[in-house]
Amino acid sequence: MKIGVIGYGYWGPNVVRNFYNAANATVAYVADLSPKSLQRVRQTYPTMPVTTNPAEVFADPGIDAVAIVTPITYHFPLAKQALESGKHVFVEKPFTATTAQAEELIELAERKNLLIMVDHTFLFNGAVRKIHELISSGTLGNLYYYDSTRVNLGLFQHDANVVWDLAPHDLSIIDYLIEDVPEAIVATGEKHVNGTEDMAFITIYFPNKVIAHLNLNWLSPVKVRTTLIGGEKKMLVWNDLEADEKVKVYDKGIERSNGSSGYDLRVSYRTGDLWVPRIEQVEALTREAQYFVSCVLSGETPFNDGRAGLRVVRMLEAIDRSIAHKGEMVYCGSGMSKPVPSQAAAQMRSASA
Amino acid sequence: MKIGVIGYGYWGPNVVRNFYNAANATVAYVADLSPKSLQRVRQTYPTMPVTTNPAEVFADPGIDAVAIVTPITYHFPLAKQALESGKHVFVEKPFTATTAQAEELIELAERKNLLIMVDHTFLFNGAVRKIHELISSGTLGNLYYYDSTRVNLGLFQHDANVVWDLAPHDLSIIDYLIEDVPEAIVATGEKHVNGTEDMAFITIYFPNKVIAHLNLNWLSPVKVRTTLIGGEKKMLVWNDLEADEKVKVYDKGIERSNGSSGYDLRVSYRTGDLWVPRIEQVEALTREAQYFVSCVLSGETPFNDGRAGLRVVRMLEAIDRSIAHKGEMVYCGSGMSKPVPSQAAAQMRSASA
Amino acid sequence: MKIGVIGYGYWGPNVVRNFYNAANATVAYVADLSPKSLQRVRQTYPTMPVTTNPAEVFADPGIDAVAIVTPITYHFPLAKQALESGKHVFVEKPFTATTAQAEELIELAERKNLLIMVDHTFLFNGAVRKIHELISSGTLGNLYYYDSTRVNLGLFQHDANVVWDLAPHDLSIIDYLIEDVPEAIVATGEKHVNGTEDMAFITIYFPNKVIAHLNLNWLSPVKVRTTLIGGEKKMLVWNDLEADEKVKVYDKGIERSNGSSGYDLRVSYRTGDLWVPRIEQVEALTREAQYFVSCVLSGETPFNDGRAGLRVVRMLEAIDRSIAHKGEMVYCGSGMSKPVPSQAAAQMRSASA
Amino acid sequence: MKIGVIGYGYWGPNVVRNFYNAANATVAYVADLSPKSLQRVRQTYPTMPVTTNPAEVFADPGIDAVAIVTPITYHFPLAKQALESGKHVFVEKPFTATTAQAEELIELAERKNLLIMVDHTFLFNGAVRKIHELISSGTLGNLYYYDSTRVNLGLFQHDANVVWDLAPHDLSIIDYLIEDVPEAIVATGEKHVNGTEDMAFITIYFPNKVIAHLNLNWLSPVKVRTTLIGGEKKMLVWNDLEADEKVKVYDKGIERSNGSSGYDLRVSYRTGDLWVPRIEQVEALTREAQYFVSCVLSGETPFNDGRAGLRVVRMLEAIDRSIAHKGEMVYCGSGMSKPVPSQAAAQMRSASA
Secondary structure (H helix, E strand, O other), X not given: OEEEEEOOOOOHHHHHHHHHHOOOOEEEEEEOOOHHHXXXXXXXXXXXOEEOOHHHHXXXXXXXXXXXXXXXXXXXXXXXXXXXXXXXEEEEOOOOOOHHHHHHHHXXXXXXXXXEXXXXXXXXXXXXXXHXXXXXXXXXXXXXXXXXXXXXXXXXXXXXXXXXXXXXXXXXXXXXXXXXXXXXXXXXXXXXXXXOOOEEEEEEEOHHHOEEEEEEEOEEEEEEEEEEEEEOOOEXXXXXXXXXXXXXXXXXXXEEOOOOOHHHOOEXXXXXXXXXXXXXXXXXXXXXXXXXXXXXXXXXXXXXXXHHHHHHHHHHHHHXXXXXXXXXXXXXXXXXXXOOHHHXXXXXXXXXX | OXXXXXXXXXXXXXXXXXXXXXXXXXXXXXXXXXXXXXXXXXXXXXXXXXXXXXXXXXXXXXXXXXEEOOOHHHHHHHHHHHHHOOOEEEEEOOOOOOHHHHHXXXXXXXXXXXXXXXXXXXXXXXXXXXXHHHHHOOOOOOEEEEEEEEEEEOOOOOOOOHHHHHHHHHHHHHHHHOOOOOOEEEEXXXXXXXXXXXXXXXXXXXXXXXXXXXXXXXXXXXXXXEEEEEEOOOEEXXXXXXXXXXXXXXXXXXXXXXXXXXXXXXXXXXXXXXEEOOOOOOOHHHHHHHHHHHHHHHOOOOOOEHHHHHHHHXXXXXXXXXXXXXXXXXXXXXXXXXXXXXXXXXXXXHHHO | OEEEEEOOOOOHHHHHHHHHHOOOOEEEEEEOOOHHHHHHHXXXXXXXXXXXXXXXXXXXXXXXXEEEXXXXXXXXHHHHHHHHOOOEEEEEOOOOOOHHHHHHHHHHHHHOOOOEEEEOHHHHOHHHHHHHHHHHOOOOOOEEEEXXXXXXXXXXXXXXXXXXXXXXXXXXXXXXXXOXXXXXXXXXXXXXXXXXXXXXXXXXXXXXXXXXXXXEEOEEEEEEXXXXXXXXXXXXEEEOOOOOOOEEEEEEEEEEOOOOOHHHOOXXXXXXXXXEOXXXXXXXXXXXXXXXXXXXXXXXXXXXXXXXXXXXXXXXXXXXXXXXXXXXXXXXXXXXXXXXXXXXXXHHHHXXX | OEEEEXXXXXXXXXXXXXXXXXXXXXXXXXXXXXXXXXXXXXXXXXXXOEEOOHHHHHHOOOOOEXXXXXXXXXXXXXXXXXXXXXXXXXXXXXXXXXXXXXXXXXXXXXXXXXXXXXXXXXXXXXXXXXXXXXXXXXXXXXXXXXXEEEEEEOOOOOOOOHHHHHHHHHHHHHHXXXXXXXXXXXXXXXXXXXOOOXXXXXXXXXXXXXXEEEEEEOEEEEEEEEEEEEEOOOEEEEEOOOOOOOEEEEEEEEEEOOOOOHHHOOEEEEEEEEEEOOOOXXXXXXXXXXXXXXXXXXOOOOOOEHHHHHHHHHHHHHHHHHHHOOOOOEEOOOOOOOOOHHHHXXXXXXXXX
């Protein structure tokens, strides 16, 4: 299986390297608008065909699939051309700049019987997979909340605010971990520096009192990547910057006492051991690239398909709208739907194999 | 100067101890509904007059001031009786359960020429004072944001949700650090356990794009007390759980490049040294108790007076209203006003002396 | 049971408080050379008999036992008088200034059928008890090493170098955790400031290649209280400054591969989960004070008796001698002996009850 | 200037990459015994001449210098051949397996007017350079001590114990930071696993009460890379595992009070701000490779020359001897000598340029 990669900027080299080394696949073409980037390609892969014109990749009948690793604005036109040329598509997150674009691509892919995978890399991260296992096995009990802080001194993007830059990570993880679809979103933010949001605070309401919160900030002096996840039985802290102790599972919880009353009535809590499961150290993108190849070869629909990408874009749009109206609640349930759990479980199993 | 203290539960012993040891003052009466609490008083202060009836404290002509250290619901009736009995009042935060109550007490105190101080203890904390100094001296430059995370596995209160329990700390600090009054509040939250909010996410909009955010949570497996404060020139992290390095000042900031254009236009950032100023280790309440005594003796109006207490209660009410309407923006500017900066500065100077 | 306490400086108040509140016992007399210290006693315990003359405590026939909480130089004369007056003795660590003194006191106590307990408080610390349990249950496997770093910016003592100030903690813990008696000690150190060692590095050789190392330092800008303990099956880190995660047990270890040979022969290692057991939060001295009372009442010999104190003093003397001779190996096996394990186990069980 | 590199195992690829990209130099030949390693070379540098026979590199008249990146046992024979072939030598640390070998190579290089540089990479690390600056500028005041903990779960080496594996880092740093030469060494250790020391504790005595201590351990469940450095005026902590705050400078120190006397005489201490200087993020080996090239081209003697390598090997031998005799003090002053400070300073200046 031969893959063409379009875009060789910051993330592209990782995509090329991983597809290059994937079993049953190789990279057969790399395109980038910048000749300088192509020079970097040739330094590492001296025999690799390169081009500044993506159309040449689409025109090559030997190419089975295309990976699109460009700024957001190019995702839609490039993916559309790729699908029209009969290529499967692996596309950077966020999937598209609008839900309309996402829906058009999904429809096109289905019509042409082609596969779309959105690069929600974090779903292949060892910590996220371990957390998914802890939730789906019932270890945490019923979910209470997902609360993520994702802040750093960030490079301002020319085509994205802090939401489109940082939120797709958490949104795709939330979409993966929480079975239900969101009901409504409330988001606030501010533009301090150059007319685009550099801070955002996002609340996502789910059914059954499950609530998610994201704190995104490009103006933080320190880098933080910490998520608290609370369940009825256990709670956990995921600190992605920790080298060895990324996920800490606390045997802590709430206990409601019955029968007591009056002034002294209190909900008490319970404290037990702390457990830090070992996390697999495989590079997430390596696992994901291999999963893409196996989905294409087997015809299986990936769980991070175009619809998953659409669900994330839908939330991004809702967030933007809410921020623009200073926290106005935006409903996002309509049109959101997910595969039934049993299907998803089967898909995940195959991703793990 | 003789002080009567009403309430000897969790915080009362600290209030008694600090007024007992303050210069030019002593504690001359302690009241608590529970005889068991009064027994604890007598163990430590064998000659201290105690009573289960607060009215006896108000009736005692030798008492100059009363400290009210009870659950919130009792603040208003007790403070009202104290003022009507001609006593100055030191009252726990939050000042009252409603803005109407706060306004009534302020009016009453002014009419009777008595002083109200609200126990916003954190304003006397060494770290907060240092941060105030860094902001007011212009070291941080124009403020961008105040972002606080205040979470832990919390005891559920019988008369307060997580907002009334935890937010008064940050709200009083924000009121102290940010010169302007808030324009609007957007808050979300959830009630997982017993019908009262156990999590809340609060955004406060100030003029000039200054934004504050509070993350409050009673269901966190870990205790966090971390605040990021960003300014145009410098940024800082205040971690109140650090033993020695509570305030870290980062010489980091944003630099806008002029003249460049097109695809590569980026706002860049600048990184310099990190500086951890030494923080005075004086107990905050010790300093505050002494300030109360000196305000009463000199007739000076404290900067944490009834009006400061009212401003905090006004924000608490706005937060509750916003949460109840799932993030509806609540305007809170009207009726909010603060002493002009020069006055406040003079007051702070006197608090420092 | 009535206890007299001699010495009310830094640690004395804790000893008084804990014996005062112990079941079946109370503090009936407090002595201190400084009238100012006695004033502090009376503030907290208004009815407590106090004296500047320890002889009065010894002369009081109502006193059953004496706690000696003074600088080291006074331990021997005061303990001797106490025993001669027929009182049981609870004495601060280190037990005495010399092994000769320790031996004389032990002999005297045995002759008069009285009990000596040395205040090795750390043996009653929840973390140390948990570690003891992990070792004695075989969870760690055969011990490899005990490596402690105990450094801070220390107050220089007038009658002790850094070894006599800080080492008794680790030496008593080592004596408790490691079944064997030490064979030899090598120690180095330096006197930078005032003619007494302010830094020391101590190696203790035990049978079966078990090795202990202590890094003691009064000139460290940061406070560290970290001990690594390595076993054949598992290893642990005890950080006494951590609020919640004091003992971390690593499922890590060495695996010797058989049969392979040549250039590539390597001992590999194994990595599994990390486990942080919950540690009981009881104050160590509370548990120890109660244990002293129960030993006196039952006639049981405590495991932290005079002989345990002597073993620690013997090591302290060996360390001093080795440092004075720049690391000369000092044998310390002769004369060292411990109760057989089964006895010790029984004692520990009773301490836990 | 053309460089041949011998050895392409773990560290070799870094050496090749850095010399390949150095100004005024390139890598013109790579040798390794393993054809598999040479295949890795060709993947990255498709046109690079490679060989399994180092003699071909020595025989190539176009090669000006040789970098030796092999296990220790090969350093001497390969460096000797290189020098005899008229090549300058860049050699991995530790320089040689014995002092006799080091002396022979130094003599040979001088006779042939060739340059030797030993790859003490840490001397080009931003943190170490900053520490050197803080010491040599007098900021720390007179040095008291250097205390390093360098522990981890280590791969057992076939030709080195933990001392030869880990100590060269600290020994070269000590040699760089401390102006004097060591007087004596006391070292202890233990062999738990396979007949070679896996733990070692090393004390190095310098003139003027300066003392260094190294804690090396291959059997630690956690990785630690922390060094405390104490001076009369200031103290610092260097934590090489910290991403951003590697060097913390504490304005803490000792103050001797004059005139007071008796029981209360105490050496007190002083606490001020903490300062975390920004550390340059340049890769150490990049800077070192460039320094090698510039020394060869200018004929300047590098400060990490063969004599610096010899001083480290001399200490390694002394440590082994002391451990073998359970802490016997080994004198190492004789034969140790260093360039006079002014020379060293000039050299360092040129390294910085």
